[in-house]
Amino acid sequence: REPDLRCQVLVLGSGPGGYTAAFRAADLGQDTVLVERYTSLGGVCLNVGCIPSKALLHAARVIEEAAHAADIGLDFGAPKIDLDKLRGHKEKTVGQMVKGLSGMAKQRKVTVVQGTGRFVSPNELEVEGADGRKIVRFEKAIIAAGSQAVKLPGFPWDDPRMMDSTDALDLTDVPKKLLVVGGGIIGLEMACVYDALGSEVTVVELMDQLMPGADADLVKPLQQRLSKRYGGIHLKVKVTGIEAGGKGLTATFEGEGAPAPQTYDRILVAVGRSPNGGKIDADKAGVTVTDRGFIPVDRQMRTNVPHIFAIGDLVGQPMLAHKATHEGKVAAEVAAGQKSEFVARVIPSVAYTDPEIAWVGMTEGEAKKAGVAYGIGKFPHIASARAVGIGRTEGFTKLIFDEATHRLIGAGIVAPNAGDLIAELALAIEMGAEAADIGLTVHPHPTLSESVGLAAEVYEGTITDLY
Numbered sequence: 001r002e003p004d005l006r007c008q009v010l011v012l013g014s015g016p017g018g019y020t021a022a023f024r025a026a027d028l029g030q031d032t033v034l035v036e037r038y039t040s041l042g043g044v045c046l047n048v049g050c051i052p053s054k055a056l057l058h059a060a061r062v063i064e065e066a067a068h069a070a071d072i073g074l075d076f077g078a079p080k081i082d083l084d085k086l087r088g089h090k091e092k093t094v095g096q097m098v099k100g101l102s103g104m105a106k107q108r109k110v111t112v113v114q115g116t117g118r119f120v121s122p123n124e125l126e127v128e129g130a131d132g133r134k135i136v137r138f139e140k141a142i143i144a145a146g147s148q149a150v151k152l153p154g155f156p157w158d159d160p161r162m163m164d165s166t167d168a169l170d171l172t173d174v175p176k177k178l179l180v181v182g183g184g185i186i187g188l189e190m191a192c193v194y195d196a197l198g199s200e201v202t203v204v205e206l207m208d209q210l211m212p213g214a215d216a217d218l219v220k221p222l223q224q225r226l227s228k229r230y231g232g233i234h235l236k237v238k239v240t241g242i243e244a245g246g247k248g249l250t251a252t253f254e255g256e257g258a259p260a261p262q263t264y265d266r267i268l269v270a271v272g273r274s275p276n277g278g279k280i281d282a283d284k285a286g287v288t289v290t291d292r293g294f295i296p297v298d299r300q301m302r303t304n305v306p307h308i309f310a311i312g313d314l315v316g317q318p319m320l321a322h323k324a325t326h327e328g329k330v331a332a333e334v335a336a337g338q339k340s341e342f343v344a345r346v347i348p349s350v351a352y353t354d355p356e357i358a359w360v361g362m363t364e365g366e367a368k369k370a371g372v373a374y375g376i377g378k379f380p381h382i383a384s385a386r387a388v389g390i391g392r393t394e395g396f397t398k399l400i401f402d403e404a405t406h407r408l409i410g411a412g413i414v415a416p417n418a419g420d421l422i423a424e425l426a427l428a429i430e431m432g433a434e435a436a437d438i439g440l441t442v443h444p445h446p447t448l449s450e451s452v453g454l455a456a457e458v459y460e461g462t463i464t465d466l467y
């Protein structure tokens, strides 16, 4: 069959990886087609991930700040929550950005084809859309089909009270009792939102700490705050069953210290995401996909088929938007004949909880495991006048240095704006900064960013008392 469309670069999926790749390819003069199954561009991140969750977390932060304002003589009283308006704020935020993406695609003459794509040969993708099937013939392809929430089997998923992160972001109501299964970043961010809106939240996590992967000391201030507010935080506990009944969803638990069965108004399951690599007939193009649905790539984002690239969540961890965008750029540049590589030394992780937890590079746990001789510079925020002034002294800034070179190898920050503060440390690691470079950099006063320089000075021994 003759193709309906021909292009130099085809991008499958319009998430942060896909749209970045498509825009870069077009900017480099490539005739580009972007295939997306949904009507709005932006993928998980923009439509049902990073952006709507942060819009709601902003509301949670405002509620919390207002509640604590009474401590400094500003009593705003109990919040009156208009869920429709709040949902509207989230939708407006997303809508504005989706519109922006469509405009940017148009401006670059990227052809957007709406429909579900599957490979039919190494140079052809079939797209099934509202107006039938189309064959797009491409010279190069970039697979950016992303990931989706893991739905644990055996749970009553057809019950509307069961939620994955997408359902939780819909904010249908504020359940009186909410169980969050999975104490990772996504579960805890949504827990923060519902807690602020008034739900009694219980969190169950299989591992021995919340946010597995982060150093335990970073998680502690958050856990301390949550344990005062939540119905319960149960670690090393597994949900073995969920039963749907007239009065709610009854969950049963297993593990040391597991609670007795409890009934909840809603249950959010946030136990990870699985890549979509296995759902696009990649084999028809000869592209290798692992059993779990990941697509292996090299540093140029090439799959085993040299003219087909893959990026974003479906090439592996960490499943983060800022990793996808950088990979997308590399794939587009290589597809256009440039000699780019994805060689990021580090990719920062941020939980936009309250407080935020951010880390980059090696964790202390990883350094220990790898047998690296390391030293720590830690600055507690209780010693920061700014932190005292805003009533947020629970956090700290922790820098991990290689003892042999004094180079920064990792960092972690717990603070209300840790996600913004961690960027400097990602740059420091990329640039091979030593403790002295960081300590001698003049940071603005009074900010929490000073804690970065001060933590380096603590490591160097040029500050010994934290006044």
Ligand code: FAD
Pocket (backbone or CB within 6 Å): 012, 013, 014, 015, 016, 017, 018, 035, 036, 037, 038, 042, 043, 044, 045, 046, 048, 049, 050, 051, 053, 115, 116, 117, 118, 144, 145, 146, 147, 165, 166, 186, 276, 279, 280, 311, 312, 313, 314, 319, 320, 321, 322, 323, 324, 352
């Ligand atoms: P995706 O964003 O998953 O996009 C893939 C696109 O491909 C989708 O639009 C999909 O519809 C389309 N597609 C798939 N298969 C086909 C097909 N066969 N045909 C046509 N189209 C197809 N990351 C962060 O960095 N920061 C955050 O704060 C953050 N918060 C998050 C909060 C939540 C609740 C969730 C769920 C995720 C969050 N993430 C966050 C992760 C982030 O969303 C992902 O890492 C990111 O979206 C991955 O981008 P991607 O381009 O690989 O794919």
